[in-house]
Amino acid sequence: MARRRERPGPLDPRSAEILWAVIEEYVATALPVGSVALVLKHDLGVSSATVRNVMAELERAGYLMQPHTSAGRVPTDHGYRLFVEGRTPAPLAPVDQLMIRHQFGQVEYASEQWFRLAAATLAGLTHVAGLATPAKSQAARLRRVDLVSSGERLASLVLVVAEGPVKQLLLPLEVVAHQADLDAAALRLNQLAVGRTARQLARQLPAWPLESDADRLAARAGTRILAALKEIDASAVDDVFSEGLLNVMEAPEFSESEKLRRVFRVLQDREYLGDVVHDVTRAGDVRVYIGSENRAREMRDVALILAPYGRPGRASGVVGVLGPTRMAYPQAIGTVRYVSGLMNELVDHLYA
Amino acid sequence: MARRRERPGPLDPRSAEILWAVIEEYVATALPVGSVALVLKHDLGVSSATVRNVMAELERAGYLMQPHTSAGRVPTDHGYRLFVEGRTPAPLAPVDQLMIRHQFGQVEYASEQWFRLAAATLAGLTHVAGLATPAKSQAARLRRVDLVSSGERLASLVLVVAEGPVKQLLLPLEVVAHQADLDAAALRLNQLAVGRTARQLARQLPAWPLESDADRLAARAGTRILAALKEIDASAVDDVFSEGLLNVMEAPEFSESEKLRRVFRVLQDREYLGDVVHDVTRAGDVRVYIGSENRAREMRDVALILAPYGRPGRASGVVGVLGPTRMAYPQAIGTVRYVSGLMNELVDHLYA
């Protein structure tokens, strides 16, 4: 019996075929896969005894495991990893491509809805949870300011930030000001602050003129704007749209709600998500995190497939899916890749 | 034995005392309450046998039930209802009031964060899930328009809506236009469209001038604005901030994830939530929906405590909590009432 080294490079073709078969079977049924059932369904050219021998090797190599003696085999995270690397992703079916394009066409001019739709689309096609973060740049650049009166001593400060969402803040006023006064200040702000990042604004703000009432109002707003820009830059991810979490809840591996809770907990951990998003953006392509490959312990039951979109540094975000490690990887990867390409187009178009 | 009519008006004091005791005990332990345990802990002036008799009556009247013969008693939805009506809500502890005020003080001028904070605060204090919907008026009124260039043939249309969030849309342009052209059009729009509702805009739009390029651009934007306003008006609730869903997931009654899934499903049903919000707003005070009192079947395991804030018709929303029917109602009601009062103050201040 050709004893194999522990977890070596590529598998011989037959072992690979059997491993793929086990994984596909397990992904479909969520039940440990036995040798007999496998030869029955997958028409491998060998008997169940041979399959048993190969499976035993695959287990020694760390790609399969038995939940208990005398149960079938279940893929390990390493097994899935090999599968993901060994199989080419399945490109999204043309009919689905068409369907998605149609849906995105409907919200083409409502950029706020892109991310939600991306998440929903991914959830719908992969039957796991879809995720999307809005595009965001490292250093937010102010594109437009507006001041709207909200009473004699209160104004709404509207900030349009390049490559990001619009923000509304309240600005309490020291002196009574009407819309005309605010307009004058806004004019000033659009001259002085637009196009600046937080860093630039911090440097220039002290030198702003303070001669007229409008100047002073503008300076006051400037301070507030600076704080807001800093806050935007500081947050790793400002929002994560998730859709189809119900899909994940329905998976049998999450029938004990403790595992479910763990996933939810991570999904609220902005810092962790920020790290992952950073990784994915830097990698520049689809990334797959399988179970224990996730940095967070609590994610050891789930797999994450993420792809960046946009332009690194300028405006970028990620889209992807989250599901049990028992997932149809080739299909999911193909789908995530397609949707990220679509988001690329949309964002490119917007921030050309 | 004084046979009682079925589910009559108020209970005699002793029966009420026992019912309250059962509910408090059950809320604390989540275990069916037996007669012996009750007299031991609650120091009622009677023996367990008497308690048994009273409990049997309460069961006949529909306020208690047994999960199975020879188990203790569990309150029914009717029992909780009686409890809610019979007990005065517990006002929020002064120390908690202070804590909340402090937290809201920190985001006083970031109106977008109020709702999330309200939900988070409620979740933290009540140990169930906190909910909040942003303030919204029946007929959105435009407060300000801005056009920002996003390329030669694309503009961002920024809409500030009275009593609502700011919106950003993309406006594809028929002809090449630079920021100066957009400014001219925006000036027109702020003269023609500001202060109008969708209905008013629909009437006036056809009569807008179309002489200059700016006019034509403004008209084009006007059409888009009208569509956006209509959309805002049409959506029953545009967003529901929920925090602390993990609290609910941890409750023993949701250990089977099927019940959990039901709750999540309802939480995504905008139409249903819209109906409830409408009810609460019309009622004008805290409303409690216990289990089967909810219109949605899927909500029969949970209780909802909601309070409106803002001004009906003008800008109003709701805050509240969602948890298992086994909830500390007096405390939760007191907390929800307090937070809704706080939101009232904030919104009043803003839209004075």
Add this chain to the structure above:
DNA sequence: GTTAGCACTCTCCAAGTGCGAGTGCTAACC
């Protein structure tokens, strides 16, 4: 009207049992 006493009911838990799926090993086979 209240209470002690008691028979009765029903869940929960632990231990025991048969079944079936699936394995690893051995010896024969190509």
Add this chain to the structure above:
DNA sequence: GGTTAGCACTCGCACTTGGAGAGTGCTAAC
């Protein structure tokens, strides 16, 4: 030498059985 049939063995799962314990409803006495 790799492959395969055969077989003993293992172990989880579902089911049964048998107390133990909690809690009830009823009855009779107070």
